[in-house]
Amino acid sequence: xxxxxxxLFAVAALASGAVAADQISxxxxxxxxxxxxxxxxxxxxxxxxxxxxxAIGSGGGIKQIQKRTVNFxxxxxxxxxxxxxKDNLLQFPAVVGTINVVYNVPGIAxxxxxxxxxxxxxxxxGTISTWNDPLIAKENPGVKxxxxxxxxxxxxxxxxTTWNFVYWLDKVSxxxxxxxxxxxxxxxxxxxxxxxxxxxxxxxxQTPNSIGYVEFAYAKQNKMSSxxxxxxxxxWVAPSVETSKEAAKNAKWTKQDxxxxxxxxxxxxxxxxxxxxxxxxxxxEKTEQNKKVAQFFSYAFENDSAAERLxxxxxxxxxxxxxxxxxxxxxx
Numbered sequence: 471x472x473x474x475x476x477x478l479f480a481v482a483a484l485a486s487g488a489v490a491a492d493q494i495s496x497x498x499x500x501x502x503x504x505x506x507x508x509x510x511x512x513x514x515x516x517x518x519x520x521x522x523x524x525a526i527g528s529g530g531g532i533k534q535i536q537k538r539t540v541n542f543x544x545x546x547x548x549x550x551x552x553x554x555x556k557d558n559l560l561q562f563p564a565v566v567g568t569i570n571v572v573y574n575v576p577g578i579a580x581x582x583x584x585x586x587x588x589x590x591x592x593x594x595x596g597t598i599s600t601w602n603d604p605l606i607a608k609e610n611p612g613v614k615x616x617x618x619x620x621x622x623x624x625x626x627x628x629x630x631t632t633w634n635f636v637y638w639l640d641k642v643s644x645x646x647x648x649x650x651x652x653x654x655x656x657x658x659x660x661x662x663x664x665x666x667x668x669x670x671x672x673x674x675x676q677t678p679n680s681i682g683y684v685e686f687a688y689a690k691q692n693k694m695s696s697x698x699x700x701x702x703x704x705x706w707v708a709p710s711v712e713t714s715k716e717a718a719k720n721a722k723w724t725k726q727d728x729x730x731x732x733x734x735x736x737x738x739x740x741x742x743x744x745x746x747x748x749x750x751x752x753x754x755e756k757t758e759q760n761k762k763v764a765q766f767f768s769y770a771f772e773n774d775s776a777a778e779r780l781x782x783x784x785x786x787x788x789x790x791x792x793x794x795x796x797x798x799x800x801x802x
Contacts, residue, residue, distance in 0.1 A: 498531015498544030529628020543751035546630020566783040580695040591643035596660030623682035626663025717745035
């Protein structure tokens with residue numbers, strides 16, 4: 471679904487007899503966009519209130535909320551308390567999901583391919599360039615791996631999905647740490663870019679022998695193949711609602727640090743290693759606008775059946791209560 475479709479939500483609401491009362495705008499992370507669109511649609515139908523969200527990437531979302539050009543920003547990279555204080559912002563999580571390493575290798579079905587930490591790092595560093603590389607072959611006995619060259623696909627925009635992905639690579643690969651590092655955009659050693667999760671998904675889907683990284687919902691919607699990765703305890707695990715729940719249950723969010731928590735490489739033999747939260751940023755001084763945003767997310771938290779349907783993990787009830795308390799502390 472594209473951002474232009476959000477204007478249709480108001481039409482649907484009016485057609486059902488609802489009267490549009492308020493309109494709020496947001497922009498940022500593409501990671502949660504399918505869910506935000508779904509929530510916005512049902513919220514408009516229920517209340518007549520419109521929520522217009524532009525999926526422009528976490529970097530863009532942070533910039534727009536810094537400039538106060540939207541009512542809320544979306545980011546998959548949680549800002550530190552110091553960063554929030556500098557820009558007078560509030561922050562809370564909205565949902566949890568996984569980042570899948572997706573591939574398009576003819577003849578290799580979804581979930582069959584196993585890629586170790588070393589293999590993924592080598593592929594995105596460009597030191598592993600063919601699918602039948604000895605390291606990949608060693609991890610996949612019995613799988614017919616082609617000798618074709620690997621086409622790497624990465625994000626071309628400032629991205630929280632990228633930040634979480636390379637944060638994981640930085641933790642599992644000393645070579646990646648020394649040569650590339652972490653950022654919402656990095657100097658990729660190899661590959662071609664796609665804008666947003668949607669752009670990467672489209673390029674991988676259309677390019678045989680390619681590999682990329684996208685949020686679970688995009689992999690699911692596009693019927694893409696996802697690799698098994700290694701947990702922090704070196705067991706093999708596939709991305710799923712269950713394996714991301716295993717990782718998410720270890721989150722230790724607190725109001726004091728504005729929910730700054732990174733879920734990558736959480737402990738557990740069944741915890742998917744690239745699990746990530748996505749966050750909402752609010753301008754602290756815009757109390758009346760913030761109340762409207764808080765009402766929308768309160769509705770979403772109470773009616774979050776869409777989350778698991780789309781491949782996300784709803785926040786635990788304890789976390790939702792903590793968010794409600796945090797918002798109340800800030801006059802919302």
